[in-house]
Amino acid sequence: MTNRTTLPDARGHFGRYGGRFVPETLFPALEELEAAFKSAAADEQFQADLGYYLADYAGRPTPLYHAARISALLGARVYLKREDLCHTGAHKINNTLGQVLLAKRMGKTRVIAETGAGQHGVATATAAAFFGLACAVYMGEEDVRRQRLNVFRMRLLGATVVPVSSGSKTLKDAMNEAMRDWVANVANTHYVVGSVAGPHPFPMIVREFQSVIGREAREQVLRQEGALPDAVVACVGGGSNAMGMFSAFLDDPSVRLFGVEAAGKGLGSRRHSASIIAGRPGVLHGAMTRLLDDDDGQIRPAHSIAAGLDYPAVGPEHAYLAETGRAVYLPATDDEAVAAFERLSRTEGIIPAMETAHAIARLPEVAAQIPKGGIIALCLSGRGDKDAETAEEIIRLRESVSGDGDEGGPGVTP
Amino acid sequence: MNRIDECFSDLRKRRKAAFIAYLTCGDPSLQVTADAVRTLADSGADIVELGVPFSDPIADGPVIQRASARALTSGASLSRIIDMVAALRGGGLKIPLVLFGYYNPVLRFGPERLAREAAAAGADGLLVADMIPEEDEVLAAACREVNLHRVQLVAPTTPDERIGKVAAASGGFLYAVSLTGVTGEREQLPAGAAAFMKRIRARTDKPVALGFGIGSPETAAAAARIADAVVVGSAIVRCMEENAANQDMLRRLGNFVRELADATKGRSSGSGDSSRILPAVR
Numbered sequence: 001m002t003n004r005t006t007l008p009d010a011r012g013h014f015g016r017y018g019g020r021f022v023p024e025t026l027f028p029a030l031e032e033l034e035a036a037f038k039s040a041a042a043d044e045q046f047q048a049d050l051g052y053y054l055a056d057y058a059g060r061p062t063p064l065y066h067a068a069r070i071s072a073l074l075g076a077r078v079y080l081k082r083e084d085l086c087h088t089g090a091h092k093i094n095n096t097l098g099q100v101l102l103a104k105r106m107g108k109t110r111v112i113a114e115t116g117a118g119q120h121g122v123a124t125a126t127a128a129a130f131f132g133l134a135c136a137v138y139m140g141e142e143d144v145r146r147q148r149l150n151v152f153r154m155r156l157l158g159a160t161v162v163p164v165s166s167g168s169k170t171l172k173d174a175m176n177e178a179m180r181d182w183v184a185n186v187a188n189t190h191y192v193v194g195s196v197a198g199p200h201p202f203p204m205i206v207r208e209f210q211s212v213i214g215r216e217a218r219e220q221v222l223r224q225e226g227a228l229p230d231a232v233v234a235c236v237g238g239g240s241n242a243m244g245m246f247s248a249f250l251d252d253p254s255v256r257l258f259g260v261e262a263a264g265k266g267l268g269s270r271r272h273s274a275s276i277i278a279g280r281p282g283v284l285h286g287a288m289t290r291l292l293d294d295d296d297g298q299i300r301p302a303h304s305i306a307a308g309l310d311y312p313a314v315g316p317e318h319a320y321l322a323e324t325g326r327a328v329y330l331p332a333t334d335d336e337a338v339a340a341f342e343r344l345s346r347t348e349g350i351i352p353a354m355e356t357a358h359a360i361a362r363l364p365e366v367a368a369q370i371p372k373g374g375i376i377a378l379c380l381s382g383r384g385d386k387d388a389e390t391a392e393e394i395i396r397l398r399e400s401v402s403g404d405g406d407e408g409g410p411g412v413t414p
Numbered sequence: 415m416n417r418i419d420e421c422f423s424d425l426r427k428r429r430k431a432a433f434i435a436y437l438t439c440g441d442p443s444l445q446v447t448a449d450a451v452r453t454l455a456d457s458g459a460d461i462v463e464l465g466v467p468f469s470d471p472i473a474d475g476p477v478i479q480r481a482s483a484r485a486l487t488s489g490a491s492l493s494r495i496i497d498m499v500a501a502l503r504g505g506g507l508k509i510p511l512v513l514f515g516y517y518n519p520v521l522r523f524g525p526e527r528l529a530r531e532a533a534a535a536g537a538d539g540l541l542v543a544d545m546i547p548e549e550d551e552v553l554a555a556a557c558r559e560v561n562l563h564r565v566q567l568v569a570p571t572t573p574d575e576r577i578g579k580v581a582a583a584s585g586g587f588l589y590a591v592s593l594t595g596v597t598g599e600r601e602q603l604p605a606g607a608a609a610f611m612k613r614i615r616a617r618t619d620k621p622v623a624l625g626f627g628i629g630s631p632e633t634a635a636a637a638a639r640i641a642d643a644v645v646v647g648s649a650i651v652r653c654m655e656e657n658a659a660n661q662d663m664l665r666r667l668g669n670f671v672r673e674l675a676d677a678t679k680g681r682s683s684g685s686g687d688s689s690r691i692l693p694a695v696r
Contacts, residue, residue, distance in 0.1 A: 027576075028576070283518045297520070297521060
């Protein structure tokens with residue numbers, strides 16, 4: 001769980017970003033959490049326990065797979081870090097096993113979480129079931145509708161799913177409601193924040209629990225290629241899979257880091273979630289970060305076809321990495337993500353999460369920025385079963401519009 | 415001298431607690447808010463907290479969440495609220511006014527500009543629900559510059575030594591959040607409130623306002639026995655919400671606030687039973 005980056009500083013800042021912008025009620029809980037995390041991180045038994053659960057329960061290490069056909073198409077050596085093969089189907093379990101184990105160590109009897117796509121909710125419900133803690137998951141009504149299967153999975157796992165009907169009824173509002181719950185129940189409840197967002201120490205804790213992705217990937221690429229990658233790519237909503245992946249390479253100056261944000265209907269449309277590319281510094285959910293707001297400082301609703309990216313802010317460390325230039329952030333639209341979703345399915349036989357498909361969509365641009373035949377490591381953050389219904393609707397609509405629905409249909413293309 | 419200081423020094427001499435009324439500005443319009451502020455002042459409120467609506471009010475319960483959403487729909491913003499403050503002062507309103515909001519609108523407006531313009535318009539204090547002293551350097555300095563009190567909050571979860579630190583940073587008075595939770599009425603004053611006030615008293619001489627969860631004459635009277643000021647928010651916002659369609663909304667609001675203010679001052683109210691105005695506290 002150690003990582004060579006020295007940030008955040010003692011007050012939880014990444015440069016001008018991060019910090020703690022919270023109601024006073026939560027301040028002591030954040031201090032308690034920070035102390036508990038530091039003590040756990042230094043405790044060999046905790047590390048050994050977590051390592052065991054990650055290996056035998058979650059299925060780590062995940063493979064770093066050389067995607068030969070995509071590589072041939074791009075003229076680069078593309079590796080996919082297969083987080084889609086983790087238990088529950090995404091990288092989210094790395095963080096929830098860590099945080100719920102930590103919550104148990106702190107004597108908490110209940111955990112809560114926010115969820116967008118439902119992946120973090122499922123991963124939290126799973127860890128809570130596994131460690132025997134009560135669990136409530138807040139989910140925007142809109143997302144409850146979009147992700148019915150995940151709602152059922154959470155309930156099956158014993159969690160209470162609380163639909164959130166305030167505001168835009170998506171991830172942002174679920175996070176508001178989870179914070180309100182935490183303010184009221186902070187004595188016995190731990191809030192399992194699902195991304196590298198929120199007040200300090202959450203961005204640090206979630207990064208550290210996700211850093212296993214990057215550590216494994218770095219070792220694997222060195223073993224398989226005898227060299228570091230030229231580029232590392234990941235999608236960024238809040239940015240936890242990207243921070244997990246990036247953190248191992250921050251001190252390797254030759255490795256270029258690319259985050260891909262959701263450009264929704266296009267950056268000019270105002271219907272997107274690209275808070276680094278098109279946002280500005282502001283405060284939401286406890287941290288100074290980059291976000292989407294209007295001239296009065298009211299948060300604007302975000303949009304993305306991928307529920308897990310549908311968030312009008314981003315983890316503060318990404319805002320910092322963008323400002324320093326250490327990482328570069330690129331946009332991918334809904335349409336580009338859907339095309340990439342189909343492309344990876346057909347060329348590699350891997351159906352990616354729609355979130356991940358945004359990163360895949362920018363592979364050609366990334367390949368163009370590195371030497372010919374260079375190495376790219378992409379975090380395949382989750383599997384796409386949950387998105388099949390959404391994708392089917394879009395593809396059917398497109399085919400009915402284009403009028404030649406059977407071209408490119410299943411079994412027709414080589 | 416800041417109006418807040420005058421208010422507390424006067425009430426201390428009379429050994430009375432202040433009654434602080436909160437409303438959300440722009441719910442349902444800034445015109446109604448201005449009328450309501452005058453009504454609050456005429457009905458015994460000593461200080462008014464002017465809620466600045468925010469899209470993501472994480473410290474607020476459902477009543478103020480709904481009010482904030484209505485206020486944003488009506489187009490309320492910090493600059494228009496400051497204009498309203500100036501207009502109220504122009505009309506002769508005397509009581510202290512405290513702006514109460516969240517940080518992102520403050521940041522977008524500009525902390526220095528906000529302090530300057532709010533003070534010039536006639537505001538006396540500023541509360542920011544998601545801004546603790548650790549992050550407050552710029553805003554606190556800007557407020558000090560123009561004699562705008564930067565009021566800070568303590569909560570039951572705040573450890574003893576931190577209470578002293580936050581109180582030292584707080585201007586005008588210290589806002590004590592009576593319970594671990596979001597805003598909204600509760601049936602009784604939280605059980606731990608008296609012990610919490612004792613912990614605070616041992617660490618500061620500043621006036622202490624007790625808020626969150628207080629919404630009836632009974633809870634207001636109980637709070638007034640242990641605090642220097644009693645804050646009622648959600649119950650007032652709810653009274654305005656439930657009477658929004660009534661021609662005599664302001665009169666009903668005035669009657670309700672009169673009862674709360676009287677209870678705070680240890681007077682029994684002449685107008686009798688509050689249940690004729692409001693249904694029983696939820």
